[in-house]
Amino acid sequence: MLLTITYTGQNTQNLGFLLYKNPARPQTVTLSYGKAYIFYPEISDTRTTAALLLSLDPIDLARGKAGSTGGGLFDYVNDRPYVSSSFMSTAISKAFGTAMSGRADEHQALSDSTLDLTAVISMLPCVGEKEKLSAVFAPLGYEVQYDAALSDEKFPAWGESRYVNLTLHGKVRLRDLLRHIFVLIPVFDRQKHYWVGEDEVKKLLSHGEGWLENHPEKAYITGRYLGRRKSLVSMAFAQLAGHEDAEEPAKESSETRVTLNMQRLNRVLAALKSSGASSVVDLGCGEGRLLSLLIKERQFSRIAGMDVSHVALKRASDRLRLESAGESYRERIALFQGSLTYKDSRISGFEAASVVEVVEHLDPARLSAFERVLFAFAKPKTIVLTTPNKEYNANYAFLHPKDLRHGDHRFEWTRAEFRNWANRIAADYGYRVEISEIGEADEIHGAPTQMGVFQLCD
Numbered sequence: 001m002l003l004t005i006t007y008t009g010q011n012t013q014n015l016g017f018l019l020y021k022n023p024a025r026p027q028t029v030t031l032s033y034g035k036a037y038i039f040y041p042e043i044s045d046t047r048t049t050a051a052l053l054l055s056l057d058p059i060d061l062a063r064g065k066a067g068s069t070g071g072g073l074f075d076y077v078n079d080r081p082y083v084s085s086s087f088m089s090t091a092i093s094k095a096f097g098t099a100m101s102g103r104a105d106e107h108q109a110l111s112d113s114t115l116d117l118t119a120v121i122s123m124l125p126c127v128g129e130k131e132k133l134s135a136v137f138a139p140l141g142y143e144v145q146y147d148a149a150l151s152d153e154k155f156p157a158w159g160e161s162r163y164v165n166l167t168l169h170g171k172v173r174l175r176d177l178l179r180h181i182f183v184l185i186p187v188f189d190r191q192k193h194y195w196v197g198e199d200e201v202k203k204l205l206s207h208g209e210g211w212l213e214n215h216p217e218k219a220y221i222t223g224r225y226l227g228r229r230k231s232l233v234s235m236a237f238a239q240l241a242g243h244e245d246a247e248e249p250a251k252e253s254s255e256t257r258v259t260l261n262m263q264r265l266n267r268v269l270a271a272l273k274s275s276g277a278s279s280v281v282d283l284g285c286g287e288g289r290l291l292s293l294l295i296k297e298r299q300f301s302r303i304a305g306m307d308v309s310h311v312a313l314k315r316a317s318d319r320l321r322l323e324s325a326g327e328s329y330r331e332r333i334a335l336f337q338g339s340l341t342y343k344d345s346r347i348s349g350f351e352a353a354s355v356v357e358v359v360e361h362l363d364p365a366r367l368s369a370f371e372r373v374l375f376a377f378a379k380p381k382t383i384v385l386t387t388p389n390k391e392y393n394a395n396y397a398f399l400h401p402k403d404l405r406h407g408d409h410r411f412e413w414t415r416a417e418f419r420n421w422a423n424r425i426a427a428d429y430g431y432r433v434e435i436s437e438i439g440e441a442d443e444i445h446g447a448p449t450q451m452g453v454f455q456l457c458d
């Protein structure tokens with residue numbers, strides 16, 4: 001992937017001083033996952049272009065170095081080496097760090113001036129609406145142009161590809177141009193090659209200083225830059241607003257999120273209790289939050305948690321203090337690893353089962369397997385199932401309308417879709433179902449979570 005920066009005006013070779021890169025000498029910067037090359041495809045008194053060419057090693061990426069997702073084939077077959085992504089941002093800060101800071105020694109006056117600059121960012125994955133490119137860059141003083149190729153020239157009906165070549169032209173300071181690009185490439189690409197933690201808030205605030213605070217798309221930029229980590233988004237917002245009237249970026253801030261989780265678990269617990277069941281298996285139990293509530297209820301004499309993830313089960317075991325527990329406690333509760341899409345006799349023989357915020361993690365093609373495993377094979381008398389209501393996502397300012405609430409969700413259902421699915425399942429497998437909502441509902445979109453309580457017909 002390639003980034004070029006063109007300076008038009010007089011004595012434009014000075015671009016080399018501002019970037020601390022000699023136009024006469026191509027340079028290489030070594031990165032942990034490849035190399036960045038800096039060179040000048042054109043140099044003249046009136047027009048000089050600097051280029052940053054990034055060459056990533058796809059095998060390094062796949063073998064667990066930076067960028068690896070641990071995601072099987074995806075690690076090998078992906079667009080990462082060929083697009084402008086957070087790798088490009090990292091390369092910009094390594095190659096042009098001094099220019100980004102605005103320090104230019106004897107050329108300080110030039111560095112502090114606005115210059116006629118044009119940046120071309122090639123192959124920028126634009127996840128979401130392309131109109132956002134103008135909404136985000138134009139308020140920063142750029143004329144915005146982009147061209148998007150067809151996905152496949154032989155099949156025009158497939159439409160435009162999501163990759164664009166983006167041209168930004170404006171009268172800006174070089175340091176601002178670099179800082180804008182640094183922050184905004186990952187906003188459009190969305191897939192960061194590193195874990196998004198609190199450091200990212202600092203990075204966003206320092207590179208966003210002076211332009212992000214009052215940007216009309218502040219919520220969008222912040223939400224996408226921080227990869228939808230809601231607690232981080234709230235933190236960034238509080239700091240952008242100067243701590244005073246911290247604007248709420250979304251309804252589901254970290255605090256309300258806790259309450260939504262708690263509300264959900266309490267409602268599931270109530271449904272399980274009122275079913276009269278004495279044994280319950282929590283499918284996709286995660287870190288065991290529901291299990292830790294179930295164990296406190298004497299009504300449940302036999303409890304089990306199943307999850308596909310070892311890590312989640314280890315956390316559940318720690319939360320329940322299973323290792324240090326006495327014999328009788330351990331006889332009451334068991335954890336085991338398994339998948340909901342395979343018949344498993346260990347989940348049979350329970351009077352009730354819960355499936356809390358799990359179905360949406362299943363591949364839609366495996367949904368029918370899950371249905372048979374639970375409703376036909378295990379067949380408990382009561383099944384309590386919750387899943388997000390996709391319509392409610394409209395309330396999350398930083399989610400694009402087409403986005404799902406969590407990166408690992410394979411799908412999310414609208415209220416009608418969930419109702420249809422639940423009614424069909426009930427009819428097919430001999431259950432009655434009652435559907436309700438959990439969390440604060442809004443008039444148009446309903447509540448954030450939806451729940452179905454299935455009762456086996458006599």
Ligand code: SAH
Binds near residue numbers: 284
């Ligand atoms: N029920 C928990 C966790 C929800 S997160 C809670 O409400 O807190 C979804 C969980 O489903 C994760 O722990 C994930 O590991 C698990 N999961 C995803 N696919 C699964 C499958 N096929 N079988 C069992 N568990 C699965």
